[in-house]
Amino acid sequence: MTYTTKIHDAETGEIIEREMTKDEIAQHEKERIEVANELKREADAEKLKEVAQAKLAALGLTTDDLKALGL
Amino acid sequence: MPTPTDLVTDLPADFEVFGQAVDTSMADLKGGTTGQILSKASNTDMDFTWIANDQGDITGVTAGTGISGGGTSGTVTITNSMATAIDAKGDLIAGTGADTFDRLASGTTGQILSVDTTTTTGLKWITPNPGDITAVNVTSPITGGGTSGDVTIGIQDASTTQKGSVQLSDSTSTTSSTLAATPTAVKAAYDLANTASTTATAAIPKSTVTTAGDLIVATGSSAVTRLGIGTNGQVLQSNGTTATWATPSSGAYTTLASGTLSGTTVTISSISGSYKELILLITNFRPGAANYPLYLQFNGDTGSNYGDTTATDATNISYGSARARMTAAQSATATNQQSITSIPNYANSTVWKFFTCDSIQNNNTTTTNYNYNRYAGFWNGTAAITSITMLTTQGFTAGNYELLGVK
Numbered sequence: 118m119t120y121t122t123k124i125h126d127a128e129t130g131e132i133i134e135r136e137m138t139k140d141e142i143a144q145h146e147k148e149r150i151e152v153a154n155e156l157k158r159e160a161d162a163e164k165l166k167e168v169a170q171a172k173l174a175a176l177g178l179t180t181d182d183l184k185a186l187g188l
Numbered sequence: 189m190p191t192p193t194d195l196v197t198d199l200p201a202d203f204e205v206f207g208q209a210v211d212t213s214m215a216d217l218k219g220g221t222t223g224q225i226l227s228k229a230s231n232t233d234m235d236f237t238w239i240a241n242d243q244g245d246i247t248g249v250t251a252g253t254g255i256s257g258g259g260t261s262g263t264v265t266i267t268n269s270m271a272t273a274i275d276a277k278g279d280l281i282a283g284t285g286a287d288t289f290d291r292l293a294s295g296t297t298g299q300i301l302s303v304d305t306t307t308t309t310g311l312k313w314i315t316p317n318p319g320d321i322t323a324v325n326v327t328s329p330i331t332g333g334g335t336s337g338d339v340t341i342g343i344q345d346a347s348t349t350q351k352g353s354v355q356l357s358d359s360t361s362t363t364s365s366t367l368a369a370t371p372t373a374v375k376a377a378y379d380l381a382n383t384a385s386t387t388a389t390a391a392i393p394k395s396t397v398t399t400a401g402d403l404i405v406a407t408g409s410s411a412v413t414r415l416g417i418g419t420n421g422q423v424l425q426s427n428g429t430t431a432t433w434a435t436p437s438s439g440a441y442t443t444l445a446s447g448t449l450s451g452t453t454v455t456i457s458s459i460s461g462s463y464k465e466l467i468l469l470i471t472n473f474r475p476g477a478a479n480y481p482l483y484l485q486f487n488g489d490t491g492s493n494y495g496d497t498t499a500t501d502a503t504n505i506s507y508g509s510a511r512a513r514m515t516a517a518q519s520a521t522a523t524n525q526q527s528i529t530s531i532p533n534y535a536n537s538t539v540w541k542f543f544t545c546d547s548i549q550n551n552n553t554t555t556t557n558y559n560y561n562r563y564a565g566f567w568n569g570t571a572a573i574t575s576i577t578m579l580t581t582q583g584f585t586a587g588n589y590e591l592l593g594v595k
Contacts, residue, residue: 120583121451127444127591128458134451144490145452149581151510152480156517 120145253287282309329353405431421462421595440595441467449473449587453579455488456591461535461572463593468529468576470514470589473549476582478520483511484529485577486541486567496565505565511579512567515547516559523586525549534573541567 120137137145173179196202213234217226220238229237248260257266270281270289278294280301295301295313304312324341326333329352332341346352347366354368360376369377392412396404401417407430418424418433421442425434442463445456449470459466473482485494495507515527527547534541543565550558567573578589 123447123451123454125445125447125454125456126458127456128460130445132447137452145579145581148490148510148579152483152581155509156479 254289280311282311284308284310403431436595438464438595442593442595444591444593446590447588449578449584449589452583453577454584454589455575455577456589457575459534459574459576459591460593461574463535463595464532465594466531466534466573466576467592467594468527468531468589469592470527470529470547470578470587471525472523473515473518473525473527473587474523474585475518475520475580476585479517480520480580480582481513481517482515482527483579484514484543485511485579486569486573487571487575488577489567489569493568494565495568496563498561498563507568512543512565513563514545514578515549515563516561518549519551520582520585522549522551524551525587531573531576536570537572538570541569541573543567 120142121134122137122141123132123134125132170180173183216229216234216236220226223241224238225241225243226236227239227243229235249258249264249266251258251266254269255266256269256272258264273279273281273289273291275291276293280292280294281289282292284290290309292309292311292313296315298315299313300316301311302314303310323335324333324339326341328350329344329346330341331344333339344350344352345366346354346368354366356370357364357367358370358372358376359367360369360373360380390410392404396402396412396414398414399416403415403417403424404412405415407413415431415433419435421435422433423436423440424431425436426432444459444466447454468484470482475482490510492508492510494509494512495505496509496512497505499505514529515525518525525548527545529543529545531541531543533539543563545563545565546560547563548558548560576591
């Protein structure tokens with residue numbers, strides 16, 4: 118896979134598109150993993166939230182009820 | 189001579205008398221010559237005379253036009269007046285009017301007869317001009333000529349390489365190189381040129397502008413002037429009377445960079461620090477794989493120095509990311525997206541840099557399938573922001589960016 122970066126010089130208007138350096142690719146791969154983990158955590162948290170809401174609903178409660186209790 | 193009742197007494201004598209009487213009475217019958225005829229000489233009996241046998245019934249000869257003489261008796265003479273008018277060799281008889289004529293004396297040697305209505309006869313002798321031409325020489329565009337006999341001359345056809353005779357044409361559209369324009373064609377061209385001239389006179393001359401960036405500004409009715417380009421960052425302003433370039437005091441937007449999102453990352457570098465705020469517009473962003481958001485990094489900082497949240501509670505800010513989030517996860521196929529990120533005080537070199545971003549995206553197929561997020565975050569960096577990197581971890585397949593500087 119080819120990784121490229123585009124650099125737009127705001128002062129001169131010059132645009133350079135080139136392949137990423139080895140370090141840049143390594144940074145990019147690192148970020149890929151980090152972002153994947155972040156998104157997974159967010160997805161997991163969303164699932165936990167949905168489960169919690171389901172439990173509340175089973176008890177006949179809503180998130181508004183929790184807010185009313187100051188929770 | 190005795191009467192019938194007389195008594196004849198002397199017959200011989202009577203016969204003699206009778207004979208003498210007859211002889212006397214018939215005396216005119218004597219004589220004459222051969223061929224003559226007898227003609228009465230008077231009304232008296234027996235009075236005759238011998239005459240030549242040339243008697244006719246002409247009783248008179250009257251001279252007509254051109255004839256003179258004539259008579260009514262005896263031998264008459266008639267004369268041709270035209271003939272008698274001739275006095276010398278070469279004389280001509282010429283009419284001078286109805287039934288009139290006159291003598292025209294001969295001219296001199298070599299003269300020729302010429303008509304001249306001012307003379308009595310309408311004619312006169314003139315000396316002909318024999319000419320002294322010995323050669324007919326020609327030069328272009330005349331052709332032909334010669335030095336003897338009948339000579340012929342002509343005019344050669346004109347072309348772009350030689351002069352000569354040309355065919356006229358009324359056309360104003362022909363491309364011929366041999367036709368010549370008529371006054372009709374010239375007038376048609378003149379009329380068009382006149383109209384064009386009028387139009388050109390009313391037009392703004394191109395020479396009004398002299399330098400790249402020049403503008404043409406009206407100074408009044410049908411009057412213009414050149415307005416040279418302003419300095420970098422200036423904007424066109426109105427003072428209510430005319431337009432001028434001026435440095436905006438505040439609020440003016442300047443596009444610092446714009447383009448398309450492509451490749452793995454896009455970085456806007458060399459950002460001027462002469463603005464109060466940066467506005468980053470992203471439209472129709474599409475990641476290389478489904479459900480990945482768009483992130484920001486400043487000044488190439490990939491350290492864990494970013495914090496952001498979509499909640500209103502500051503305690504929910506997630507700090508320690510290596511990038512600041514701008515959008516929710518975006519479909520790889522949705523094309524309708526926009527986000528506006530404000531980075532105020534970006535050029536300050538002593539404080540952290542905050543940003544807020546409003547982002548909305550839709551899959552273009554349903555009215556309920558959309559995401560709206562408002563992100564707020566900061567960069568734990570005090571340096572002035574001079575570059576912004578936009579990235580997804582999947583690369584870009586589409587999208588547009590525009591960075592604005594706000595005065």
